[in-house]
Amino acid sequence: MSDPAAPVFSDLHLLTVLAQTRSYTQAARRLGVSKASASMRIAELERAAGVPLVRRTTRSVVLTEAGQRLVDDTHGAFTRIEQSFASIKDLAGSPRGLVRVTAPVALGRQHVAPTLAAFLKTYPEIRLELDLNDRFVNLAQEGFDLAIRHTQAPPDTHVAWVLCPTRSVLVASSEYVRRRGAPKHPSELAAHPCLLYLRDAAGQNWSFEREGARKNAERVVVAVNGPLRANNSEVLREAVLGGLGIGLLPDFTAAAHLGPRQLVPVLPQWQPRGFFGERLYAIRPWAPQVPRAVQCFVDHLRQSLSRGFAPD
Numbered sequence: 001m002s003d004p005a006a007p008v009f010s011d012l013h014l015l016t017v018l019a020q021t022r023s024y025t026q027a028a029r030r031l032g033v034s035k036a037s038a039s040m041r042i043a044e045l046e047r048a049a050g051v052p053l054v055r056r057t058t059r060s061v062v063l064t065e066a067g068q069r070l071v072d073d074t075h076g077a078f079t080r081i082e083q084s085f086a087s088i089k090d091l092a093g094s095p096r097g098l099v100r101v102t103a104p105v106a107l108g109r110q111h112v113a114p115t116l117a118a119f120l121k122t123y124p125e126i127r128l129e130l131d132l133n134d135r136f137v138n139l140a141q142e143g144f145d146l147a148i149r150h151t152q153a154p155p156d157t158h159v160a161w162v163l164c165p166t167r168s169v170l171v172a173s174s175e176y177v178r179r180r181g182a183p184k185h186p187s188e189l190a191a192h193p194c195l196l197y198l199r200d201a202a203g204q205n206w207s208f209e210r211e212g213a214r215k216n217a218e219r220v221v222v223a224v225n226g227p228l229r230a231n232n233s234e235v236l237r238e239a240v241l242g243g244l245g246i247g248l249l250p251d252f253t254a255a256a257h258l259g260p261r262q263l264v265p266v267l268p269q270w271q272p273r274g275f276f277g278e279r280l281y282a283i284r285p286w287a288p289q290v291p292r293a294v295q296c297f298v299d300h301l302r303q304s305l306s307r308g309f310a311p312d
Contacts, residue, residue, distance in 0.1 A: 011045040012070070013078050014038060015053060015063075019071045020141050022060045030143040095292040096125035102139075103148040106234045106253045107280075108132040112148065115304040119297065126293045134231050140285050145294050147284070148301065150250060150277035159290065161298050163280040164308040168272040169254050170206075171263040176243045182266055183246075186220040193245030194224035197275075198231040206248060208270040220270070237263075250276045252309040280305065 018027045018038070028038040046053050053067030063071060103112055108130060116128060131137075131144070139147055139158075154160035172182065183189055186208040196204060204225065210218045226245045230236050233253040240247040241257065246266055257263045282298045284290070290298075 008041075008045075011041045012074050014041055015045060015067065016071050016075050016078055018042065018054065018061060019063055019068070019075075021143070022062070022141065024061060026142060094125050095123055095296045097291065097293045098127045098129060099146065099291075099293050099297050100129045100131070100144045101146045101148065101297070102131045102133055102137050102142075102144050104134050104150070105132045105232050106237075106250070107148065107150075109234070110256070111252055111305060111309070112301070115300065119300045122300075123293070123296055126296065128297070139283070145284055145291070146282055146297065148280065148282055150280045152274065152277050154281050154283050157286055158283045159286050161282045161302065163282055163301050164305045165278060166276070166280045166309060167251050167278060168248055168276045169251050170246065170248050170266045170270075170272055171240055171254055171258070172246045172266050173241055173243045174261055174264050176240075176245065177264055177266075179243070182264075184267075186222050186267060186270055189222050189224050189246065192224075193226040195226050195236045195239050195245045195247040196224065196229040197233065197236065197248065198229045206275065207273045208267070209273050211269050211271050219273075248272055248275060250309075252280075255309045 014027065014031060017030055018024070021027045021030065024035050024038050028035045031038070033041075042054055049066065049070070051066045052064050053070065055062045055064055109132065112130070116130070120126065120128065136149070137144060137147065139145075148163070150166050180192065183192060186206070189206065194206075205221055205223055208220045208222070228236070228239050228244060230239075233249050236247045237249055237253050237257065239245070240249070240263060254263055258265070282301055284294065
């Protein structure tokens, strides 16, 4: 005879997801249930356990010592079950399932979105959820399968595929250069209004290396300032086009607007270093097996972005 107080395995799984997300809202969204249902199920699990498992605060959800111990003991088993089920699903005909992807706003709008229709027509049983966001999300915590990011080095705890090279470009409008002139050396940027990507304090220092230099290359770090900071490269590009100042942009935002009457390179003999990253990656938390639907989308990205973002 079964024990009426025995925990339901789905409720134990909910607890492991709650431990990752630290949010009833995020956990409920990932599992496709209502927030009220998730809260009620955790309360039932606590009654079955006889001890509190979750400590609720105004900002987040924190597991008690008992709750964390339960998650530590069961998380590995649920991970193996998920991986086993995913491998079985991959045996069944065409790739299928939901793939949740996060990407920078500008890159997603300009270079990923135009390719999605073709991908989904090729794989009609795959569903995509694309979140365009310039912040670095926690993939496991927020339930994303894949992130598209330009970075210097992806984390060792993740699987990473190189999509294409990318670079930072220093640009101004042709009107600004006619009016103010162009700097001849990076140190002269201190006298120009510069448009800054909204990041930590490091965003106010731009680093440059002389183009073409190999050994003992000259490197310059200059403190810059200006009338606008924004966390979106399209916003900065429009401000640069409007003649507001000099901007440091990723090439995928600037490339289509480079031209004698639009954006012109500034200090072309100097390459900005260490800001936006020099490669574009598709990144996902490490797992022994990648779902077919995810791999299909990675292959699609590698093909569609293989040319990079050099202007035509």
